[in-house]
Amino acid sequence: MPLVSTKEMFAKAYAGGYAIGAFNVNNMEIIQGITEAAAEEKAPIILQVSSGARNYAKHVYLTKLVEAAIADTGMPIALHLDHGDTFELCKSCIDGGFTSVMIDGSHHSFEENIALTKKVVEYAHAHGVTVEGELGRLAGIEDDVNVSDEDAVYTDPDEVQEFVERTGVDSLAIAIGTSHGAYKFKPGQNPQLRFDILEEIGRRLPNFPIVLHGASSVVPEYVEMINKNGGAMPDAIGIPEDMLRKAASMAVCKINIDSDLRLAMTASIRQHFASNPDHFDPRQYLKPARENIKNIVRHKLVSVLGCNGKA
Ligand code: G3H
Numbered sequence: 001m002p003l004v005s006t007k008e009m010f011a012k013a014y015a016g017g018y019a020i021g022a023f024n025v026n027n028m029e030i031i032q033g034i035t036e037a038a039a040e041e042k043a044p045i046i047l048q049v050s051s052g053a054r055n056y057a058k059h060v061y062l063t064k065l066v067e068a069a070i071a072d073t074g075m076p077i078a079l080h081l082d083h084g085d086t087f088e089l090c091k092s093c094i095d096g097g098f099t100s101v102m103i104d105g106s107h108h109s110f111e112e113n114i115a116l117t118k119k120v121v122e123y124a125h126a127h128g129v130t131v132e133g134e135l136g137r138l139a140g141i142e143d144d145v146n147v148s149d150e151d152a153v154y155t156d157p158d159e160v161q162e163f164v165e166r167t168g169v170d171s172l173a174i175a176i177g178t179s180h181g182a183y184k185f186k187p188g189q190n191p192q193l194r195f196d197i198l199e200e201i202g203r204r205l206p207n208f209p210i211v212l213h214g215a216s217s218v219v220p221e222y223v224e225m226i227n228k229n230g231g232a233m234p235d236a237i238g239i240p241e242d243m244l245r246k247a248a249s250m251a252v253c254k255i256n257i258d259s260d261l262r263l264a265m266t267a268s269i270r271q272h273f274a275s276n277p278d279h280f281d282p283r284q285y286l287k288p289a290r291e292n293i294k295n296i297v298r299h300k301l302v303s304v305l306g307c308n309g310k311a
């Protein structure tokens with residue numbers, strides 16, 4: 001089976017009231033852990049590559065590893081550029097075989113965001129590739145860009161229809177209070193998402209797939225494992241799972257998860273070395289780390305996204 005588009009995945013997810021998991025990848029063990037879980041749970045998935053991941057692992061290694069995962073599992077997998085910030089980067093991923101790209105013009109003015117997004121959409125659609133745009137700004141860290149809480153802006157529902165109509169995007173990432181990274185809320189703060197904004201956007205854009213970035217739960221048991229085994233992440237807090245389930249039952253069709261995979265891998269490796277200080281063969285600690293990625297992805301597919309059995 002070749003790489004698939006997100007179009008059909010999103011149409012089914014919208015109609016079925018569930019969401020597709022979009023998991024960030026940058027090496028073989030992460031790709032294997034995710035796709036083995038997806039195969040066991042018969043779940044369609046999106047593997048996504050940030051520009052930092054692409055620089056780290058190289059485009060050709062990532063596309064070949066994803067091809068290998070499809071050959072190994074036979075699963076419907078879409079390959080997506082996460083947070084593309086220029087037309088050139090999007091073009092390079094489209095030319096290099098990705099089936100979906102995100103152009104993140106959220107740091108630009110409304111008009112500049114529209115102009116950049118439209119240019120990417122024209123090129124992508126001419127090559128059969130779908131495009132995710134973004135309106136509103138999430139707090140947190142992506143690559144080297146650190147958006148402070150004060151600079152974060154919720155998506156304005158009054159802008160979404162015009163943005164979608166003028167750009168022709170296939171899906172839209174919105175800001176309703178999620179943020180990138182492992183520190184989404186302050187200790188003692190009551191996590192809240194603006195479901196009123198999501199609901200209004202759903203009304204303005206009927207049958208249109210919405211994307212939620214910054215959606216890791218920052219799984220407390222992994223944070224605890226890290227802190228117990230020499231780490232120092234005492235204030236790491238994520239999005240409560242019941243809020244993600246609610247978003248998936250609404251217009252949200254794609255939920256982005258990266259930090260939880262990083263935590264799963266790091267927690268496992270720290271625990272492994274705490275119990276086996278003499279180990280030095282990478283397979284000894286990467287095997288349980290890959291297994292832990294598989295465990296967390298299976299949990300997300302079945303208990304959070306509801307996309308198991310939908311492939
Ligand atoms: O949205 C950000 C993703 O977690 C990717 O992170 O840019 O550090 O690879 P990265």
Ligand code: 13P
Binds near residue numbers: 256257
């Ligand atoms: P997390 O940092 O919450 O995993 O978000 C990842 C993301 O939005 C990737 O685009």
Ligand code: ZN
Binds near residue numbers: 083142180256
């Ligand atoms: Zn993101």
